[in-house]
Amino acid sequence: MGNFTKWLGAGLGFTLGGPIGSIIGFAVGSFVDGFSKEDVLREFQEAQTKGTTRKIQSGDFEISLLILASVVIKADGKVDQRELDFVRSQFVGMYGKERANHAFKLFSGIIKKDISTHQVCVQIRQHMPHASRLQLVHFLFGIAKADEFVTEVEVNEIKKIAGYLNINQYDYESIKAMFYDASDSAYKMLEITKSATDDELKKAYRKMAKKYHPDKLQGIGPEHIKGAEEKFLQIQNAYEKIKKEREIN
Numbered sequence: 001m002g003n004f005t006k007w008l009g010a011g012l013g014f015t016l017g018g019p020i021g022s023i024i025g026f027a028v029g030s031f032v033d034g035f036s037k038e039d040v041l042r043e044f045q046e047a048q049t050k051g052t053t054r055k056i057q058s059g060d061f062e063i064s065l066l067i068l069a070s071v072v073i074k075a076d077g078k079v080d081q082r083e084l085d086f087v088r089s090q091f092v093g094m095y096g097k098e099r100a101n102h103a104f105k106l107f108s109g110i111i112k113k114d115i116s117t118h119q120v121c122v123q124i125r126q127h128m129p130h131a132s133r134l135q136l137v138h139f140l141f142g143i144a145k146a147d148e149f150v151t152e153v154e155v156n157e158i159k160k161i162a163g164y165l166n167i168n169q170y171d172y173e174s175i176k177a178m179f180y181d182a183s184d185s186a187y188k189m190l191e192i193t194k195s196a197t198d199d200e201l202k203k204a205y206r207k208m209a210k211k212y213h214p215d216k217l218q219g220i221g222p223e224h225i226k227g228a229e230e231k232f233l234q235i236q237n238a239y240e241k242i243k244k245e246r247e248i249n
Contacts, residue, residue, distance in 0.1 A: 012024075012059040012060055012063060013059070013060050013127075014060055014123070014126075014127040015059070015060045015063045015064065015123075018119075018123045019116060019119040019120055019123055020063060020064070020067060020120055020123050020124075023067060023110060023113055023115060023120070024063065024106070024110075026109065026113050027106050027107075027108075027109030027110045027112075027113060028106065028109060029109075060127070060128070061128070061132060061135075061136075062091075062095070062103060063106075064120075064124050064128070064136060065136060065139055066087075066103060066106060066107045066110055067110055067115060067120055068117075068120070068121075068136060068140055068161055069087050069107070069139070069140065069143050070107065070110045070111040070113075070115065071115055071117050071157060071161065072140050072143055072144055072154055072157050072158060072161075073087075073111065073143060074111065075151075075153050075154045075156075075157040076151045076153050076154055077153075079111065080146075082146050083143055083144075083146045085146070086142065086143055086146030087104070087107065087143060087146075088100065088104055090139070090142070091103050091104060093226065094226065094227075117157075117160065117161060117164060118164050121161060121164030121165050122164065124136070124165060125164070125165050125166050129216070130166075130167075131211070131212075131216035131217055131228075132216075132217060133165045133166070133167055134167060134171060134175065134211075134212070134231075135217060135227055135228055135231070136161075136165065137158060137161065137162050137165070137167060137171075137172065137175050138175050138178070138227060138231050139227060140158050140161065141158060141175060141176060141178070141179045142179070144158065144179075145179050150179065155176070158176075159172060170191045171191075171211075173188050173191070174188060174189050174190070174191050174208070175231075176188070177189045178231065178234045185238070186237075186238035186239075186241045186242050187238075187242065189208070189234060189235055189238040190204040190205055190208050190235070190238055190239065190242070191204060191207075191208065192204045198246065198248055201239075201242060201243075201246075201248075205235070205239040208235045209232070209235055209236070212228070212231050212232045212235050213228075213232060214228040214229050214232055216228070
């Protein structure tokens with residue numbers, strides 16, 4: 001258990017407090033008899049003393065993903081194994097097997113907890129920059145699509161989360177379009193309509209490329225850059241698709 005608590009104490013910042021901290025305490029206590037939120041906080045305080053914590057860390061993004069993923073997975077009233085496998089594979093890809101095992105062990109406790117989505121999202125948006133919150137929503141759509149069918153209740157849950165995270169309708173629709181192969185998906189990704197002029201198209205692409213550039217996520221760890229690069233590539237592909245349709249050089 002020592003390695004697990006050291007992972008929590010050294011890897012987390014703002015998520016050890018507030019409603020998210022309570023969820024972490026519950027989750028750990030659900031699989032370790034006699035372990036409480038206070039034990040987690042003790043690890044955090046030891047890490048603070050050693051100067052290894054800061055306001056936001058890679059682990060904070062990690063924990064936020066786990067909690068919001070559990071909300072989306074349970075949204076349709078059942079826990080699909082394909083969705084769980086997707087979460088595990090994403091975490092192994094981002095963090096490596098050992099760290100992913102720690103995260104998934106915690107996830108097994110989190111998913112048992114009734115969560116106030118609003119309270120959790122308020123805490124996240126108070127500490128996490130806009131680009132990181134966009135990446136959270138992108139990840140959540142990936143989870144919902146993991147069983148090859150995104151239900152209306154899952155979409156509504158992600159939309160609600162996006163609203164709580166102060167992500168506007170245009171940004172939400174842009175990310176959503178990355179997971180749907182519709183005739184206007186490329187336009188939605190760039191936050192424009194088919195009636196946009198060529199100049200408006202170019203302007204929209206520059207704006208979105210800047211918004212979704214992977215450099216925006218440098219502060220929360222290199223392990224999260226891959227997802228940002230995938231999102232950035234989709235914006236580029238959407239732009240190239242429209243250019244080809246319009247025969248723009």
